[in-house]
Amino acid sequence: MEHKVKGIILHGIRFKETSLICHIYTSTFGRKTYIFNGVYKAKSKGKAAMLQPLFLLDLDVHQNDKAEIQRVKDFRLSTPYQSIPFDPVKSSLAFFISELLYKLLREEHPNPQLFEFLSNALIALDVLDEGVYNFHLYLMVQLTKYLGLHPTLLDEGTPAFFDLKSGHFTPIEPKHPLYMNRHLSRCFEQLYSIPLASLASVHMSRSERQEFIKKMLEFYSIHFGGSIELKSLSVVHELFD
Template sequence: MYSQTKGIVLSNVKYSESSIICKVYTAKLGLQSYLVNGVRKKKGGSAYYQPLNILDLMVYHKNNKQLQRIKEVKTPITYSSIPFHVLKSSVALFLAEVLSKCLKEEEENQDLYRFLENSLVEFDQSDFDSQFHIRFLVALSSYLGFYPNMENANLPYFDLINGCFSEDKNEHKYYISNTTEFVSALNLEPIHNKKRILEYILEYYQLHIDGFGRIKSKDVLESVLKV
């Protein structure tokens, strides 16, 4: 059946000489993969499907089918700065890779979708914020169900497995000591050591999302941001 939905592109890969397979996180259908035929032969056709583009879609959706089809596509929002700003585009590629590893559910989650779209539009329209990706990941964790428990944030250790602060180290090795800047990051306050805090947050994601693994674009991002 046909369904109309907004969506955010996460990734695309070449398929045959003229087509692509595009992963899109949609407002009504969750994560979906679309086979887009002939798009590589059309001038500018693949521009719609660049990572983090926001789309209006009319799709033909069939439950339990791996590859869906797009009937019509429009761009309700065109970014004015992300594609042309080296720092912003580097952050965008990093976030697209993270989201590709986080978003797996094929079901509607309007709150999560609105958070993603609103955050991306704000990022595009605002002055560059070198801490945006950290703020984004902290906020995203609440939608994914593992936002850190902020009770007892004055305690000296943060347990990355249990997601809470503690008085002592636990038996495992996954904890943070010297939590002052980590607490500041969780409170969305300015921090100095962005590289270390990002490493903590990505490790936290790795422990709470199966198959999250290593984020390849992290090194490029840090090189561009010079952190």
């Protein structure tokens, strides 16, 4: 059966000479695997360039629930990016985020609210000028709301520690090492609560951002069962002073 769906590219791998297999998070079916036949042929006029990590697509697909790989009849860019493919910082963040989402979004069940959040956030990143250095941290925190892991915040102004094991804030320092210190916990609260336009108001040093990412990956590893390691992490660590 043919369907028109919107999708976000998470990962792609070359198949034979002219085709590409992509893992795509869709608005209608959740995460699916699609094959794009012939996109590397000369007559395809650069269509493969549209199949980059986190690109937003409108897809005409043949959906067969019994098949592991679905076929794409046609596709086009839903919202062409103006800066992400050309800005080295934003494009590096896109690779990091796409790898993170590839590891986290395992369900085939649709989550329209999550899809809408991701689409809007990526469109916002494309035009974002201030606070770009916090965007990936913001997204890592905001994802907790859509993956059933959102923590209970304490009253504003209450010193707290974010306990990675319980997934909640506590005024008492945990006796195990899997928690964020007070400063990083406060940054988590800010990134959880502020609008995307206020990202520049969250202040962390380069080493603190690295530690924050480490703790967030530990958090997701605990609650998703298994270590989440990202090849793009070393590149992101070098981006911001």
